[in-house]
Amino acid sequence: MPLFLNDEQTMLRDTARDFVSENAPVAHLRRLRDSDDKTGFDRALWKQFAEMGFTGILIREDAGGLGLGHVEAGVVLEEIGRNLSPSPFLTTAVAAVAALHNTAQAERWFPGILSGETVAALAIDEGAKHRDRVALRAERAGNGFRLSGAKQFVTHGHVADLLIVAARTGGSDDEAEGVTLFAVPADAAGLTATPERLADSSVAARLTFEGVAVDADAVIGEVDAGRGPLDRLLRAGRTGASAELLGVGGGAMDMTVAYLKQRKQFGTLIGSFQALQHRAAHLYAEMEVARAAVLKAQQLLDAGDAAADQAVSVAKAMTGLATTLSVQEGIQMHGGIGMTDEYDIGFFMKRARVLAEMFGDTNFHADRVARGRGY
Amino acid sequence: MSDLDTFRSETRAWLEENCPPEMRAPIVSEKDVVWGGRDQSRLTAPQKIWLDRMAARGWTVPDWPTDYGGGGLSAAETKVLREEMARIKARNPLNSFGISMLGPALLKYGTEAQKLEHLPKIARGEIRWCQGYSEPNAGSDLASLATSAEDAGDHFVVNGQKVWTSYADQADWIFCLVRTDKTTKQGGISFVLFDMASPGVSTKPILLISGYSPFCETFFDDVKVPKANLVGELNKGWDVAKYLLGHEREMISGMGLSGGGDALVEGALATVGVDAEGRLADPLLRAKIALYEVRALAFAAQSERFIDELKAGHAHPAQPSMMKYYGTELNKARHELAMAAGGSDAVEWESERSGGGRAARAWLRTKANSIEGGTSEIQLNIVAKRILELPG
Numbered sequence: 001m002p003l004f005l006n007d008e009q010t011m012l013r014d015t016a017r018d019f020v021s022e023n024a025p026v027a028h029l030r031r032l033r034d035s036d037d038k039t040g041f042d043r044a045l046w047k048q049f050a051e052m053g054f055t056g057i058l059i060r061e062d063a064g065g066l067g068l069g070h071v072e073a074g075v076v077l078e079e080i081g082r083n084l085s086p087s088p089f090l091t092t093a094v095a096a097v098a099a100l101h102n103t104a105q106a107e108r109w110f111p112g113i114l115s116g117e118t119v120a121a122l123a124i125d126e127g128a129k130h131r132d133r134v135a136l137r138a139e140r141a142g143n144g145f146r147l148s149g150a151k152q153f154v155t156h157g158h159v160a161d162l163l164i165v166a167a168r169t170g171g172s173d174d175e176a177e178g179v180t181l182f183a184v185p186a187d188a189a190g191l192t193a194t195p196e197r198l199a200d201s202s203v204a205a206r207l208t209f210e211g212v213a214v215d216a217d218a219v220i221g222e223v224d225a226g227r228g229p230l231d232r233l234l235r236a237g238r239t240g241a242s243a244e245l246l247g248v249g250g251g252a253m254d255m256t257v258a259y260l261k262q263r264k265q266f267g268t269l270i271g272s273f274q275a276l277q278h279r280a281a282h283l284y285a286e287m288e289v290a291r292a293a294v295l296k297a298q299q300l301l302d303a304g305d306a307a308a309d310q311a312v313s314v315a316k317a318m319t320g321l322a323t324t325l326s327v328q329e330g331i332q333m334h335g336g337i338g339m340t341d342e343y344d345i346g347f348f349m350k351r352a353r354v355l356a357e358m359f360g361d362t363n364f365h366a367d368r369v370a371r372g373r374g375y
Numbered sequence: 376m377s378d379l380d381t382f383r384s385e386t387r388a389w390l391e392e393n394c395p396p397e398m399r400a401p402i403v404s405e406k407d408v409v410w411g412g413r414d415q416s417r418l419t420a421p422q423k424i425w426l427d428r429m430a431a432r433g434w435t436v437p438d439w440p441t442d443y444g445g446g447g448l449s450a451a452e453t454k455v456l457r458e459e460m461a462r463i464k465a466r467n468p469l470n471s472f473g474i475s476m477l478g479p480a481l482l483k484y485g486t487e488a489q490k491l492e493h494l495p496k497i498a499r500g501e502i503r504w505c506q507g508y509s510e511p512n513a514g515s516d517l518a519s520l521a522t523s524a525e526d527a528g529d530h531f532v533v534n535g536q537k538v539w540t541s542y543a544d545q546a547d548w549i550f551c552l553v554r555t556d557k558t559t560k561q562g563g564i565s566f567v568l569f570d571m572a573s574p575g576v577s578t579k580p581i582l583l584i585s586g587y588s589p590f591c592e593t594f595f596d597d598v599k600v601p602k603a604n605l606v607g608e609l610n611k612g613w614d615v616a617k618y619l620l621g622h623e624r625e626m627i628s629g630m631g632l633s634g635g636g637d638a639l640v641e642g643a644l645a646t647v648g649v650d651a652e653g654r655l656a657d658p659l660l661r662a663k664i665a666l667y668e669v670r671a672l673a674f675a676a677q678s679e680r681f682i683d684e685l686k687a688g689h690a691h692p693a694q695p696s697m698m699k700y701y702g703t704e705l706n707k708a709r710h711e712l713a714m715a716a717g718g719s720d721a722v723e724w725e726s727e728r729s730g731g732g733r734a735a736r737a738w739l740r741t742k743a744n745s746i747e748g749g750t751s752e753i754q755l756n757i758v759a760k761r762i763l764e765l766p767g
């Protein structure tokens with residue numbers, strides 16, 4: 001398979017680009033922030049995403065979806081990133097769908113995701129840095145389970161209809177086995193969500209579970225064998241976050257290069273200064289390399305290739321590096337105007353930081369690559 | 376099974392049968408690289424067998440037309456062949472400036488007679504080529520070159536000096552930029568080919584910091600070059616030169632891929648050992664290697680993407696500059712890390728156990744990666760102007 005978008009994927013990209021830039025440009029995020037919106041995204045817009053068919057990209061055709069893959073999901077995510085559009089697309093249509101795929105829970109939740117009624121949130125992280133550690137307990141009780149513990153950095157966690165919760169049903173906190181994944185309805189008793197606004201104006205919740213009772217059929221997959229769906233969720237989430245980061249970094253770079261062609265100092269366009277040209281060209285190189293890493297991960301995931309796992313970590317680590325550079329250089333090369341709230345470049349810096357932490361940062365994934373390679 | 380699957384299984388079987396075991400080992404020193412040329416006495420028996428078998432199928436240049444000694448493979452088939460060779464860690468049967476630089480330029484700009492004359496010999500590794508571009512006063516500013524070619528009826532008379540001519544003393548022929556009009560800069564350059572055995576050609580090796588002398592000063596004193604050896608039109612050699620440079624950059628960018636991280640990790644494990652959890656015992660070195668590997672693996676994907684786009688005809692023509700820049704900086708970083716991993720062993724220069732200072736010499740050699748074929752600064756200038764379209 002050649003490592004570039006085929007014709008259908010390119011068409012999808014053009015459609016997504018038009019749709020997202022028209023309906024949810026950076027101004028949309030700014031409006032939500034300035035109106036002190038408490039939801040974190042626009043429900044009506046989410047419905048439109050569904051009408052466009054985007055929410056069904058990863059859902060199989062026999063379940064009413066488009067039956068496409070991570071390359072296609074990534075095409076949409078990149079446009080979301082480029083426009084800094086607040087949207088539950090990554091958590092709901094990508095990560096949650098990947099977790100539910102081929103499980104008994106799919107039937108229950110896919111229709112709502114397809115219609116844009118349902119928003120999913122991922123209750124995975126328990127500390128300030130993403131780790132492969134699950135301490136939240138799920139004790140057997142009656143014909144179901146009781147969940148106790150806490151999660152954090154749960155994007156949309158306060159408004160979601162469905163929470164995908166990683167819980168421990170066996171083993172010790174750092175063990176890979178003994179994890180079970182649950183689909184928990186948001187209105188479950190004993191569940192408290194405390195929303196916090198993040199640097200990028202998105203809203204993520206801290207969740208506490210105080211003996212939250214769920215039925216046995218809330219289990220995604222099998223008890224004690226939640227690693228399978230959890231790994232599917234993480235691979236999809238990490239790849240998706242990489243694609244979104246690529247959009248954020250690319251958007252910031254485009255803005256910066258455009259500014260270099262327009263801003264004059266010393267009677268000349270600043271883009272003619274070699275010191276800035278070289279940095280812009282270096283940035284371009286980093287972004288191109290990051291793009292290849294993302295596409296590679298997406299294609300390998302879609303092919304079900306065993307090499308996908310490493311490629312996913314390479315993509316997340318590399319987009320973290322490249323996009324961080326892009327937003328930092330973006331502000332620097334804009335000079336003073338780059339520091340003003342009125343100008344958009346700062347929004348890119350904030351979103352990049354949040355996405356860099358999501359599903360593991362560059363160090364986490366470089367470490368994973370090293371372990372995978374035996375050192 | 377699709378045609379491509381059939382091609383893959385046939386290729387796999389053929390390689391399995393025909394690639395000598397000695398040719399499936401990593402390249403450790405310059406001796407392991409096969410450059411070809413009139414003097415084939417330098418080749419070991421397995422090198423010769425491997426070269427001849429691959430050349431017989433046209434697989435030293437799999438995507439060239441069969442008329443010119445190539446394999447006539449499509450882009451997809453070429454990719455499969457490359458993948459299958461990588462799978463068994465098969466070495467390149469032949470490396471040459473003919474394949475990676477002159478060949479593509481002749482395919483585009485050569486006459487039919489020139490193609491039939493030179494390409495099959497390149498494909499079979501019979502003639503070794505060198506590149507006569509740089510001069511003492513024309514490096515980054517290559518178009519200011521002064522070596523002249525005077526019109527003498529049926530031939531040119533070439534006079535002047537080249538410098539940094541890699542392997543000029545071992546090459547059979549040279550592709551050379553000469554000035555045929557002194558009144559304009561780019562518009563007065565022509566591209567010619569001639570035999571290094573021609574009267575009036577002499578070479579003098581230059582010693583490098585690595586202790587090797589793979590390149591030379593090259594002098595031309597009334598060298599007669601038949602007019603049939605002019606490639607492209609008179610005074611339009613700059614177009615050919617630039618096209619060829621694109622291919623040179625593409626080839627050099629591949630250095631970012633060589634060896635990957637395996638040797639690096641092995642080297643570090645040998646000197647630093649592992650901690651209680653089985654990780655490299657020097658955590659900062661481990662972190663640097665891991666971050667290097669992230670970039671290297673991402674760059675491997677980028678190289679694949681670049682080649683796929685090139686073959687499909689939608690790569691930006693200045694993209695090789697970006698690849699050359701990134702690949703060479705990466706290769707330098709890898710060797711810098713390899714030296715850190717090797718510690719005092721790596722700085723040994725002549726001992727037997729260090730293979731005659733293999734690590735140190737290789738490390739020093741890579742410092743040229745960001746100079747040869749156009750410096751990193753020049754590549755960044757090109758990306759800035761031609762891809763990002765920055766002013767001035």
Ligand SMILES: Cc1cc2nc3c(=O)[nH]c(=O)nc-3n(C[C@H](O)[C@H](O)[C@H](O)COP(=O)(O)OP(=O)(O)OC[C@H]3O[C@@H](n4cnc5c(N)ncnc54)[C@H](O)[C@@H]3O)c2cc1C
Binds near residue numbers: 540
């Ligand atoms: C190992 C090796 C093999 C080589 N093989 C060959 C060969 O086979 N055939 C051949 O013809 N040549 C060969 N070369 C020559 C090579 O192409 C030149 O060395 C190279 O193009 C740089 O030219 P220069 O050495 O004259 O440096 P200069 O052009 O003098 O550059 C000096 C410094 O100034 C910088 N600089 C120059 N102009 C600019 C600018 N506009 N903007 C910013 N910075 C600038 C350069 O980047 C460099 O850092 C080889 C070189 C090496 C090191």
